[in-house]
Structure formats: C-alpha cells, structure tokens
Amino acid sequence: MKKYKRLILLLMSTVSISWAQEYQQKFEQLGTILPTPNSYRSASGRPGHEYWQQQADYDISVTLDDLNQTITGSETITYTNNSPDPLSYLWLQLDQNKRAKNSNTYKTDKSSIRNSLSAKSLQAITRDFNYDGGFKINKVTDTEGNALAHTTNSTMMRIEIPNALNSGDSYSFEIDWSYNINDRMLEKARSGYELFPEDGNYVYTIAQWFPRMAVYDDVNGWQNKQFLEQGEFALPFGDYDVEITVPADHIVAATGTLKNSREVLSKEEYDRFQRAKTADEPVIIVSDSTAIAKEKAPVKDKTSTWKFSAENVRDFAFATSRKFIWDAQGVLINDKRPLAMSFYPKEGNPLWEKHSTEAVVKTLQTYSKYTIDYPYPVAISVHAASIGMEYPMICFNFGRPDKDGTYSDGVKYGMISVVIHEVGHNFFPMIINSDERQWTWMDEGLNSFLQYRTEVEQYENYPSKRGPASSIVSYMSGDKSYIRPIMTNSEQILQFGNNAYGKPAAALNILRETIMGPELFDYAFKEYARRWAFKHPMPADFFRTMEDASAIDLDWFWRGWFYGTDHVDLGIDQVKWYRIKQSEKTVERQLSNKKQKVGGRRENHQAEKPSDFEGGFTEFTVVPTDGRYYGEFLARVDDEGIIQNHSDQNFYEITFTNNGGLVSPIIIEFTYKDGTKEIEKIPAEIWRMNEQVATKVFVKEKEVVNISLDPNGETADTISENNFFPKKDVKSRFEQFKENEK
Numbered sequence: 001m002k003k004y005k006r007l008i009l010l011l012m013s014t015v016s017i018s019w020a021q022e023y024q025q026k027f028e029q030l031g032t033i034l035p036t037p038n039s040y041r042s043a044s045g046r047p048g049h050e051y052w053q054q055q056a057d058y059d060i061s062v063t064l065d066d067l068n069q070t071i072t073g074s075e076t077i078t079y080t081n082n083s084p085d086p087l088s089y090l091w092l093q094l095d096q097n098k099r100a101k102n103s104n105t106y107k108t109d110k111s112s113i114r115n116s117l118s119a120k121s122l123q124a125i126t127r128d129f130n131y132d133g134g135f136k137i138n139k140v141t142d143t144e145g146n147a148l149a150h151t152t153n154s155t156m157m158r159i160e161i162p163n164a165l166n167s168g169d170s171y172s173f174e175i176d177w178s179y180n181i182n183d184r185m186l187e188k189a190r191s192g193y194e195l196f197p198e199d200g201n202y203v204y205t206i207a208q209w210f211p212r213m214a215v216y217d218d219v220n221g222w223q224n225k226q227f228l229e230q231g232e233f234a235l236p237f238g239d240y241d242v243e244i245t246v247p248a249d250h251i252v253a254a255t256g257t258l259k260n261s262r263e264v265l266s267k268e269e270y271d272r273f274q275r276a277k278t279a280d281e282p283v284i285i286v287s288d289s290t291a292i293a294k295e296k297a298p299v300k301d302k303t304s305t306w307k308f309s310a311e312n313v314r315d316f317a318f319a320t321s322r323k324f325i326w327d328a329q330g331v332l333i334n335d336k337r338p339l340a341m342s343f344y345p346k347e348g349n350p351l352w353e354k355h356s357t358e359a360v361v362k363t364l365q366t367y368s369k370y371t372i373d374y375p376y377p378v379a380i381s382v383h384a385a386s387i388g389m390e391y392p393m394i395c396f397n398f399g400r401p402d403k404d405g406t407y408s409d410g411v412k413y414g415m416i417s418v419v420i421h422e423v424g425h426n427f428f429p430m431i432i433n434s435d436e437r438q439w440t441w442m443d444e445g446l447n448s449f450l451q452y453r454t455e456v457e458q459y460e461n462y463p464s465k466r467g468p469a470s471s472i473v474s475y476m477s478g479d480k481s482y483i484r485p486i487m488t489n490s491e492q493i494l495q496f497g498n499n500a501y502g503k504p505a506a507a508l509n510i511l512r513e514t515i516m517g518p519e520l521f522d523y524a525f526k527e528y529a530r531r532w533a534f535k536h537p538m539p540a541d542f543f544r545t546m547e548d549a550s551a552i553d554l555d556w557f558w559r560g561w562f563y564g565t566d567h568v569d570l571g572i573d574q575v576k577w578y579r580i581k582q583s584e585k586t587v588e589r590q591l592s593n594k595k596q597k598v599g600g601r602r603e604n605h606q607a608e609k610p611s612d613f614e615g616g617f618t619e620f621t622v623v624p625t626d627g628r629y630y631g632e633f634l635a636r637v638d639d640e641g642i643i644q645n646h647s648d649q650n651f652y653e654i655t656f657t658n659n660g661g662l663v664s665p666i667i668i669e670f671t672y673k674d675g676t677k678e679i680e681k682i683p684a685e686i687w688r689m690n691e692q693v694a695t696k697v698f699v700k701e702k703e704v705v706n707i708s709l710d711p712n713g714e715t716a717d718t719i720s721e722n723n724f725f726p727k728k729d730v731k732s733r734f735e736q737f738k739e740n741e742k
C-alpha cells in the first residue's frame with residue numbers, strides 16, 4: 001500500500017513538471033457558444049421586449065375504475081397562439097405510449113444476461129407482464145363534433161387544424177381517451193398504481209394521464225422530441241378545470257383548489273379541513289382509524305366526483321385511494337398562506353405523520369426566500385413506494401418504515417430529503433418552467449442546490465448527500481469516459497444523479513460560498529427566479545442573469561463546470577522562502593557594491609526545489625532603483641524607506657499548478673510558527689495568463705511552518721496529497737473512509 005502511494009506521488013510530480021504552457025481558452029467569453037440575444041431573449045438574461053409564450057387551458061373529466069385499474073377521460077383544450085407564427089398543426093404529448101407494446105423505449109433499452117439473474121430482472125428483459133399499455137385515443141374533434149385529422153408518431157400526436165391558427169388566435173378541440181394503469185411494482189414508472197396485498201386495496205398516483213400540449217417556443221419551434229424515459233417534460237402554462245370520479249370512499253389529492261369540499265367530505269372532515277388552513281401544526285383531516293375501516297369494507301358500487309381548478313400551472317396530477325390518511329396546515333409566506341398537506345396509507349406511519357407536512361412547510365419557507373413567494377394555494381406530499389416525482393402543487397415520495405413501524409435514520413432522512421426535493425420542484429421546473437426534455441440540470445441541479453440550503457438551514461446536523469463541494473469529488477475525479485458535461489441532452493447523460501443533480505448543486509454551492517459570496521449570489525439567483533417565474537428560461541438566460549446582476553465574469557465558470565468534464569486539482573509545486581539580505585539593508589552600502597544586479601545575487605538561485613522550510617530562508621538583495629524605471633517622471637520613490645519597511649519580513653514565493661484542468665480560486669492557509677493560522681483567497685483569474693502554472697509572492701511578518709490549499713474542502717479539489725508544503729503523507733479518501741467505518 002505504502003509503496004503504491006509513493007509511486008502515485010512520483011507520477012504526480014512528473015505530471016506537474018510537464019506544464020508546457022498550453023492555451024485552452026478557459027477565460028474566453030462564451031460568445032459563440034451562447035445563442036445570439038434577440039428581442040425574445042435579451043443579452044442581459046431577462047425575457048426580451050417581444051418575449052412570448054403559448055397558453056393551453058384544459059377542461060377535463062376523468063373516471064378511475066378501481067376494479068379494472070383503468071382511466072377514461074375526455075378533455076377540451078383551448079390553445080392560444082401568442083407566437084408571431086401561423087400554426088397549421090398542433091403537437092400533443094401521449095406519454096403513456098412509452099408503455100405501449102411496440103414502444104421505442106423498450107426497443108432501445110439495453111439488456112444483458114449474467115450468470116445469475118433474478119426472476120424480476122428476467123421478467124423485465126422478456127417483458128412478461130401481460131400488460132396492454134398506451135393511450136387508446138377514442139375521439140379527436142373540434143367543438144362542433146367534426147373529426148380532426150390526426151397522426152400518432154410514438155409518444156407525439158399531430159392534430160391538423162382546418163385553418164391555420166394565426167398569431168393571437170385561440171382554438172378549442174376535444175379528445176376522448178382511455179388507458180390501462182400500470183403496476184409500478186413491475187417496472188420503474190413516474191405514475192401508476194401500488195397494490196397492497198394484505199387488504200387488497202390500491203394507492204393510485206396518476207400523472208402523464210391526459211393528452212398534453214407540447215411546447216412551441218422561440219428556441220425549438222415545437223419541442224416534440226420523443227419521450228423515451230430519462231428526458232422529462234416540456235409543458236406550456238394554462239388554467240385547468242378537472243373533475244375526477246372515483247369510488248365514493250376514496251380521498252383525492254390533486255393539483256389545484258378543491259372546489260366541492262362540502263360535497264365530497266364528511267361534516268367532520270370538512271370542519272377539520274377549514275381549521276387546518278389557519279393551524280400552525282398539522283391537523284388530521286382523515287385519521288388512520290377511518291382509513292383502516294374503509295380498507296376493510298371498500299365501497300364498490302358508488303362513486304363521487306372531486307372538482308379541482310388550478311390557474312397558471314404547466315401540468316395536473318392526482319393521487320387517490322381509500323387508504324389515505326390526510327393531514328394539513330397553513331404556511332405563512334408573507335401575505336399568503338398556502339396549505340401544506342400530506343396523504344399517506346397507514347404503511348407510511350409513524351414516519352409520515354411526524355415528518356412529511358413539516359418538511360413541506362420548511363421547503364416552502366426556504367425556497368420562497370431564495371426565489372419568489374410560493375404562489376399556489378396548496379403544496380402536497382403523497383406517500384408512494386420507491387419513487388420521488390414532482391408535479392405542480394403535488395408530488396409522490398418514498399420512505400416506508402418496516403412492518404412493525406420502526407425505521408432507520410437512513411429511511412427517515414431519505415424520506416425528508418425526497419419530500420424537500422419534490423416539493424422544491426414546484427419552483428424548478430413548475431414555476432420557473434425550463435425544458436426538461438432538453439436540460440435536466442436546469443430543474444434538478446438548481447433544485448438540488450436549494451434542497452441543500454433547506455437541509456442546512458431548517459434541520460440540525462442534517463446528513464446531506466448532495467450540495468457540499470466534497471460530495472462531488474469522487475465523481476469528478478473518476479474515469480472521464482463515463483463523464484459527460486452538464487450541458488448534455490437529458491437522454492445522453494451518463495451517471496445521471498451525479499451529472500444532473502450532484503455536480504450542478506455542488507457547482508452552485510461553490511459559486512455561492514467561494515466565488516461570488518452569498519450576498520451577490522443570492523441577489524442574482526433570486527433575480528433569475530423573478531425574471532423567469534411563469535416563463536420558459538433557457539441555460540443562457542441563467543448564465544447571463546447571474547453575471548448581469550452581480551458584475552462577476554463567470555464565463556470561465558460556466559465553461560469549466562457546465563460545458564466541460566475537467567476536475568479541480570490544484571497543487572503546490574514549490575515554495576521558496578526569502579528575506580532581504582541583512583548586510584545590505586541600506587542603500588548606502590549597496591551603492592558601494594556596483595556588482596549587484598536587479599533581482600538578487602547569483603548564489604541565491606536554488607539548484608533544487610526545497611521540500612520544506614528546514615533549510616532556512618534564502619537572502620535576496622534590493623538595489624537602488626535605476627533611473628530608467630522612472631521614464632519621464634522626475635519624482636523618485638524613497639528606496640531606503642521601502643527597504644526598511646520590509647527588512648524583517650518573510651517572502652514566500654509559491655508556484656501553484658493546475659493539474660485537473662478546471663480553473664479554480666486558490667484558497668491558501670498559512671500556519672505560523674506561533675501556531676496561528678491565516679487564510680488567503682485568490683480569485684480564479686490568477687490563471688488567466690497561464691492556465692497551468694501560477695507563481696505569486698506572499699509577504700508575511702511571521703514565519704510560516706505550513707502551507708495548505710483548500711483547507712476546508714470548499715472547491716472540490718480532488719487530490720489532497722499535493723495540497724501541502726511541506727508535503728504530508730495524506731490518507732487517501734478510501735483510507736479515510738475505512739478509518740471512519742471503524
């Protein structure tokens with residue numbers, strides 16, 4: 001083990017010698033990489049003066065069949081063309097077709113056989129499900145009942161409209177459809193049902209359940225890139241009126257405001273629901289005993305219809321079950337009081353009644369502080385096994401105790417984290433409505449960053465997984481053939497969680513803490529949220545706004561962290577310790593020594609790099625300033641005064657190397673002989689003239705005994721062995737991990 005480590009050190013020092021100056025344009029402006037600003041998207045990062053976006057309003061009724069697990073719906077969509085272009089056809093998304101038998105998702109899913117394979121894995125390879133998935137489109141007509149020509153291409157449907165829809169006009173049309181709901185236990189899915197075999201009841205988490213308008217915008221035209229799996233959704237804003245018919249004993253949680261609570265709730269439930277709106281802690285609206293009683297005697301022949309409306313949302317999802325326990329409380333956010341609510345089967349308790357609504361409250365508070373005040377009337381967390389998935393005002397979250405109700409810290413913090421994360425998605429991408437089909441990081445990365453802020457600010461000693469710089473070190477120093485830039489289309493991302501969640505979250509954290517400072521960062525980040533709330537931002541709008549609002553050139557940062565795969569590894573190549581030569585502290589003495597040359601005496605040159613401070617300092621000579629340094633100026637500096645001022649100081653000339661390629665600020669900790677420490681921060685621009693090597697002199701009154709880089713691990717520096725002078729035998733991260741395990 002020891003020998004091996006020596007070898008690595010040796011190799012590293014070889015690498016650091018080979019720094020022939022190579023110009024990689026790390027500080028060049030993004031210029032041609034970013035789209036040219038125009039009247040729709042301005043150079044400052046704000047929406048341009050002619051910015052436009054489409055509107056899609058929905059009127060939907062849907063029935064859930066609890067006996068056959070099917071959805072049957074009909075909708076009227078009113079589409080408003082705010083673009084300057086006439087549209088002769090409209091594209092809709094048929095996401096359920098991803099689960100059709102002939103789906104391209106299944107055709108392009110890679111698979112392989114190993115020596116030993118679980119039956120469930122074999123079932124996944126053979127698709128031995130007997131499940132008939134995908135939308136059955138039963139009708140596409142105008143509002144008069146005239147059939148509209150339409151063509152389905154996998155997960156997209158084109159509807160031809162008789163006369164082109166001109167700029168500023170609206171068009172209404174109707175679609176009837178049905179589909180078989182999928183069993184989520186069989187294969188990973190963002191929606192579907194879960195069967196509870198002990199009582200025979202279901203929890204339905206229903207999403208991507210109606211034909212939805214695709215986005216038409218100034219960047220892509222129609223965003224009709226097929227839905228394969230990884231790349232999520234791009235959706236326009238609109239208003240929704242939705243009627244959901246379910247068995248009479250079901251409780252429904254959905255996007256929007258419940259319009260007929262008096263009809264669908266019992267008198268007691270209704271009263272508790274009203275009380276919850278002003279309560280400071282969760283009020284149980286439907287208790288576990290009520291839910292358990294319903295499980296035992298399900299209603300099979302009666303239905304009730306729950307009516308919801310939602311304004312300015314990009315989607316609509318719901319969850320329904322007779323198993324639901326329901327609690328709620330109001331959250332004061334300035335002049336608004338949205339309702340934080342949780343719905344969960346008894347299988348989620350006691351974890352869910354303790355932590356879910358509380359996490360929703362904390363999330364709304366923290367995110368509102370960093371972005372905009374939460375604008376919607378409700379924020380709902382629903383317990384669903386083994387997923388975390390977000391929709392406007394509602395999300396589905398994992399975290400289930402063992403059968404006896406006990407749970408580990410891992411289960412508890414996993415559950416709180418997923419609730420924060422999915423509720424946080426209300427802000428990114430539901431309100432700040434980025435294109436998930438194209439850019440995963442714009443919602444997942446920004447959201448993971450604020451998830452971390454919430455964990456840090458709202459909980460004590462929270463075991464955060466993503467956000468800290470140190471959390472991304474092993475990913476970034478890994479094999480580059482498995483790493484792609486953050487700026488990669490969703491479908492092609494490798495190491496999904498690290499690429500689109502962990503790395504952007506850590507990058508933003510470094511930007512906030514180390515590069516911009518919280519004050520400048522928070523203002524700019526909030527400005528981005530303000531500018532793009534209820535609009536469709538693109539990456540350049542974010543990059544530009546962060547600079548526009550802070551006066552910090554961040555092009556090098558976006559280039560390195562978002563467009564590249566380099567990692568941070570700065571090192572100390574050498575340190576030279578100097579003092580002014582004692583015998584020549586006065587100008588007079590030096591004047592008599594005409595052999596001196598500017599820059600010190602020949603014997604001062606060190607043949608070998610010093611490896612520690614043991615050899616003492618080297619002396620250098622200061623000579624009177626030659627007249628040629630003054631040019632035309634007639635005045636003169638006080639040579640002797642300058643020498644006197646610095647005669648007792650220590651000069652440390654440090655040569656830093658950029659081994660990882662990703663330019664980064666240099667954070668240097670000096671430890672003095674008297675045991676005190678001092679940290680100096682050098683901005684990343686020190687690398688702008690030479691991207692591989694930088695030498696700088698540090699002047700100290702006290703003697704330095706130790707120099708270390710990034711002492712608090714805030715820059716994601718991947719190799720710590722080269723961060724010390726004198727060199728330290730630093731434990732590798734693996735060894736540290738092994739030691740912590742003990």
Ligand SMILES: [Zn+2]
Binds near residue numbers: 421425443444447
């Ligand atoms: Zn997410």
